[in-house]
Structure formats: C-alpha cells, structure tokens
Amino acid sequence: MEFVRNHIWQILIVLNYIIALSAVATILHKKLNPTKALSYIIGLLALPFLGLIVYYLFGQEYRKTKIFNRKNVLNQSVVKKIQDTLELDTKTISAVEDLLDQKSKLIPLLYNNEKSKLTINNDVTLIKNGDAKFKLLFKDVKEAKHHIHLEYFVIKDDEIGSKLLNLLCKKANEGIEVRMAIDDVGSSISSKMKQKLQDSGVKMKPFMPVLFSKFTGKMNYRDHRKIVVIDGAIGYVGGINVSDNYVNANNKRYWRDTHMRIVGEAVKSLQILFFTTWDFVSNEELKISKIYFPEHNCKENIPLQIAASGPDTDWSNIMEAIFVAITNAENHVYITTPYFIPNSEIVTALQVTARSNIKVKIIVPKTSDSWIAEHATNSYLEMLLEAGVEVYTYTKGFIHAKTMVVDGVFSTIGTTNMDYRSFNINFEVNALIYNEGISAQLTKFFNDDLNDCEQLDLKSWQKRSRQTKLIEAIARLMAPLL
Structure with a gap:
C-alpha cells in the first residue's frame, strides 16, 4: 500500500494509457472518418485523463450499437x-417524380434508409x-x-x-x-x-x-x-x-x-x-x-415525407437528404440556419453547386446565442464566399429557422441545424415537402428575411484580424462538442 501511495500518479498514468490504447484499437476497428479518428487518437494519447473523458462522452459511435430498440x-x-x-x-409516384425531376431521388433515398414513406x-x-x-x-x-x-x-x-x-x-x-x-x-x-x-x-x-x-x-x-x-x-x-x-x-x-x-x-x-x-x-x-x-x-x-435521424438510425438520413437536394439543384438553393458548422460533405456540395453557376444563398445570424457557435460558423464562411456562395447575416435579432428551398419545387422544415451535432449526434426530425406552393411561401419568407440581412463581401471578410481568425479556428475544433 505504501508503494501505491508513493507512486499513485505513475500508476494512474499507466492505467490511463492502457485504457487509451484500448480505445485507440476500438477507433481503428470501427473505421471512422480518418480526420475524426485521428483527432480522437491524438486527444487520447496527448491529453491524459481528459482525452478519455472527451472520448467517453462524445466519441463513441452509438449509431451502430443502437441507443434504443424501436x-x-x-x-x-x-x-x-x-x-x-x-x-x-x-402512377402517383410518377406524378410526383415528374414535378421534382432529379430531386425525386430523395423519395427512394429516405425510404431505403429508414422506410420513410411519401404521403400525398x-x-x-x-x-x-x-x-x-x-x-x-x-x-x-x-x-x-x-x-x-x-x-x-x-x-x-x-x-x-x-x-x-x-x-x-x-x-x-x-x-x-x-x-x-x-x-x-x-x-x-x-x-x-x-x-x-x-x-x-x-x-x-x-x-x-x-x-x-x-x-x-x-x-x-x-x-x-x-x-x-x-x-x-x-x-x-x-x-x-x-x-x-x-x-x-x-x-x-x-x-x-x-x-x-x-x-x-x-x-x-x-x-x-x-x-x-x-x-x-x-x-x-x-x-x-x-x-x-x-x-x-x-x-x-x-406530398411530403417525415425524415428522422439520430444515433439510433443506420444512416444520417436528414444530412444525406440535404446533400442530395443541394447536389441536384438546377437553379437555386436557399438555406436558413442558426448554426452553420457543417461536415466536409455539405461544404463540398455547396461549393460545387455554387461553382456550377447555380445560385446558392445562405442566411446565418450576425450575432448568435452562442459565442463559440458564432465563431465556429464564421470560420466556414470564407471558403463559401470564395466558391461564389452568397452569405447573408441576419441583423434584426436571432434567426433560429431551419429551412431550405431548392428550385422552387422542394423544401424542408424541421429541427435540423446545418451542423455536426444535428447531423451526427442529436435526434432530429424534418418534413421534406414536394410542392411548388409551399416552396413559394418559404421563398417569400427567405426574401423577406434578406431585407433584414447584411451581405458579406469576400474582400472585406478576408480582412478579419489574425486574432479573430485564430479564435474562429479554435472554435471550429470544438465543433463536435457544441
């Protein structure tokens, strides 16, 4: 016992690394996204105790282990x-597909993912x-x-x-x-x-x-x-x-x-x-x-589908639906989101769509209800502006709406933010609506909100101070924990 008391910290460090190495083996076995996997591995090995706590709370993949049985x-x-x-x-499905053109891919996607059926x-x-x-x-x-x-x-x-x-x-x-x-x-x-x-x-x-x-x-x-x-x-x-x-x-x-x-x-x-x-x-x-x-x-x-996603589903259903809708846009994409901390798939989809001469507009809050979320969001905006995405910051107050309209025929309203947490961690639900009338109403909401926004200019945005950019980079690293 005296040996244990005299060497308690050394013993705890050894135990920490035994558990950490076991967690690293688990991460490698799960074949996670390389960037995500490397982040957790570095945290586990470079931050004794803290790395284990962060991984225990945030790093486990419950989508495969199922939090609850439905x-x-x-x-x-x-x-x-x-x-x-x-x-x-x-016949009914064909009529909807004729309206949607390429957006009709969403219907079988959600059905195959989660048996989410189209209702008329x-x-x-x-x-x-x-x-x-x-x-x-x-x-x-x-x-x-x-x-x-x-x-x-x-x-x-x-x-x-x-x-x-x-x-x-x-x-x-x-x-x-x-x-x-x-x-x-x-x-x-x-x-x-x-x-x-x-x-x-x-x-x-x-x-x-x-x-x-x-x-x-x-x-x-x-x-x-x-x-x-x-x-x-x-x-x-x-x-x-x-x-x-x-x-x-x-x-x-x-x-x-x-x-x-x-x-x-x-x-x-x-x-x-x-x-x-x-x-x-x-x-x-x-x-x-x-x-x-x-x-x-x-x-x-x-016509609409109810799409649900969370750690209990096999796929990131809502994120995938948003991705498909963006990449199949032919005229415009209008997005409103209070938190824009996306994964690489959504960033790439927006950049490629905008660079394909398709109008992409995004509204985010100028001042968020979360200081960290605001800076994390800002860290992504320059790369969007460079690709030709029009970014607007809402100045009237706080915009909490989570909507998207594509080509005036598809829209979605729900609980899903355009962020890592909504895509991968939280239990979310969205309605996906295939109707020109509803899309027109949401487009009017969007255009009305633009009257209370400031449009970002790439050259002005690039002039942010080094200190501001550093804060944004740190906030971005914390995105999975937000």
Whole structure:
C-alpha cells in the first residue's frame, strides 16, 4: 500500500494509457472518418485523463450499437398496417417524380434508409414565429378529443410555457390522454409544476436523464425534436420550442423562426416517431391501438415525407437528404440556419453547386446565442464566399429557422441545424415537402428575411484580424462538442 501511495500518479498514468490504447484499437476497428479518428487518437494519447473523458462522452459511435430498440413499436400489427396503407401506387409516384425531376431521388433515398414513406393527402400551414405557432397550438390543444402527444427539446415553465402546461393539466383532468417526452438537458420545469402535471394525470418522462443514471455516458446525445400530435389528426414540427425566447411579445431580442402545422397522412408518421420515443422513455408496456391513427380526407394533396435521424438510425438520413437536394439543384438553393458548422460533405456540395453557376444563398445570424457557435460558423464562411456562395447575416435579432428551398419545387422544415451535432449526434426530425406552393411561401419568407440581412463581401471578410481568425479556428475544433 505504501508503494501505491508513493507512486499513485505513475500508476494512474499507466492505467490511463492502457485504457487509451484500448480505445485507440476500438477507433481503428470501427473505421471512422480518418480526420475524426485521428483527432480522437491524438486527444487520447496527448491529453491524459481528459482525452478519455472527451472520448467517453462524445466519441463513441452509438449509431451502430443502437441507443434504443424501436422494434417494440414498429413490429406492432397496428403500426405495420398503418405503414402499409401509406404505400403509393406507381402512377402517383410518377406524378410526383415528374414535378421534382432529379430531386425525386430523395423519395427512394429516405425510404431505403429508414422506410420513410411519401404521403400525398396532406394540408400544410407554414408558421412564421412563435406568436403565431402558440396561437394555433393552443386552439388545437383546447379542441383535443382523445390524446395530446408532445416531444420537445426545450419546455420551460416561464410565461408561455406555463400557459401550455396549465392547459395540458386542464385537458388531462377532462380525461384526455396527455403524454410528454422532454429532453432532460434542454428543458427546465419546476418541481411545483411537475407535481401539478402528475396530479392532473399528465404523463411526462425525461429523455436520457443525465444525473445518477445509467445513461450518463450518453449525455451528449439529446432529443432535439419538436413534435406535437393531437388526436392523430394534427401534427406540428419545426424549430420553435416552448419558451418565452420564442415569443416576441415577451422576448427582449427579436426571435425569427419557422414551424409548420400538418393535417393529413403525414401525421401518422409523426405519431409512429413519437411512440418510438415514448416506448424508450416510459419503460412501460406499450400497446398501440388504431384510435391513434384516424383516417384523413384532406382537401389538399401536398406530398411530403417525415425524415428522422439520430444515433439510433443506420444512416444520417436528414444530412444525406440535404446533400442530395443541394447536389441536384438546377437553379437555386436557399438555406436558413442558426448554426452553420457543417461536415466536409455539405461544404463540398455547396461549393460545387455554387461553382456550377447555380445560385446558392445562405442566411446565418450576425450575432448568435452562442459565442463559440458564432465563431465556429464564421470560420466556414470564407471558403463559401470564395466558391461564389452568397452569405447573408441576419441583423434584426436571432434567426433560429431551419429551412431550405431548392428550385422552387422542394423544401424542408424541421429541427435540423446545418451542423455536426444535428447531423451526427442529436435526434432530429424534418418534413421534406414536394410542392411548388409551399416552396413559394418559404421563398417569400427567405426574401423577406434578406431585407433584414447584411451581405458579406469576400474582400472585406478576408480582412478579419489574425486574432479573430485564430479564435474562429479554435472554435471550429470544438465543433463536435457544441
């Protein structure tokens, strides 16, 4: 024991490198991206203890090991029948493909990746900013007849959050089923409100609680989705969380965001996605009945797919869809994102597309809500400007919308940022919409936002100080941890 006490640090260092070398062997065996693999190997070998901690929290590849099993939901007979009913005939698919031209590659891509099926019978309402979203959402919640399902990254019991939570309590007291899956890191609800929710019969479960939990090692993998399903008939998805930050009547800083309300067949896909999450967080024996999937007969026929991705999926579904949409553009690509910290595939796609005389425009915040994210984003802009991409910085406030429009026929709205975290770490969901009318509305949103932007000039941007560029480079290295 005296030898151990006298040589404790030497022993710990030896143990550190034994574990580190084991981790290096694991990294090499997994055949990761060379740059990513080398970064972790250098960290493990050059930073004793700290390198192990970083790798344990951020470096493990859960996409292959599966954080949770969705088969309990997907194998249920009701869900299988619902998925079968979403199959389209050849004639219908051909009509959509004629509209989309090369963009039609997205349809089989998402189906082959994750069995995400194209739905046609949908009515879509685009929502600009939180004030409009909550007005619609509160009305739909008040009119709920059977169930209300919510899955959010951020829910707070501030002014707007308390209004929603109190309304959910009221509906639960009326006998309506209310289920809430909230991210344990992003959300903040007081003990008093939690007790009120429980007493009212609201079922609320945290997604991957990180304190004193077996999932602490996966604390970096968060549920970034924003989903609401009401009576299986109405669905919401987009960038707007439940917090006063998103309501401009209450928020000191103007917050620009985009969301969407869906009525139709695509709500079934959102419902199935919610149930896979609920099955994971609740640990209860889940029996799904047909009442959660009512028939729809919408007046509109807007084709769309619900795409989900996360550490539980075999492929980076949403990132791949964005990549294909960009590389198959023939006229223009308009992107709005609050965090632009992309992987090399997306950077290359944007550069090649812009250099092919296709108009590529990107809106990012001039001032972010994260100092590190802002500098990491800025580190990528020069290489885009050099390729001919038009970059605009939003000056009116903070732009949190996550949208893309391609050639006026394809658009996407969802929770996915154009960054490493959304592509590889978080659980995300996007709606991919194949419709000229919706694309035109989103294009108008984009052009309106350009009126509140400053366009970057390459020569001026290159004149940033060496100190600024160094800070950006350091922030960029930290991108996987953001």
